[in-house]
Amino acid sequence: xxxxxxxxxxxxxxxxxxxxxxxxxxxxxxxxxxxxxxxxxxxxxxxxxxxxxxxxxxxxxxxxxxxxxxxxxxxx
Numbered sequence: 001x002x003x004x005x006x007x008x009x010x011x012x013x014x015x016x017x018x019x020x021x022x023x024x025x026x027x028x029x030x031x032x033x034x035x036x037x038x039x040x041x042x043x044x045x046x047x048x049x050x051x052x053x054x055x056x057x058x059x060x061x062x063x064x065x066x067x068x069x070x071x072x073x074x075x076x
Contacts, residue, residue: 002029005040019045019052026058035065 002025010018026041042059045052056075063072 001025002032002034002037005037005044015048019049019055022048023054023058026062030058030062030065035062038062039066 006022006025013021022041022045026038026045029035029038029041039059039062042055042062045055046059049055060072060075063069063075
């Protein structure tokens, strides 16, 4: 669902599982027409894994949907 940014840490959940859960939630936000929330979730993914190129690309696309072009370009 796309209602809020979940907490970054969860007990008993691996980093990979956490990133996968965040990715699914962010994509749901984009599809629901909530790119601002998707940006926040992709940013959370980047906090967890700063080398996650997919998170940067997806965040750039979400920034473009919010017309924040300079921020989107900075992520590319």
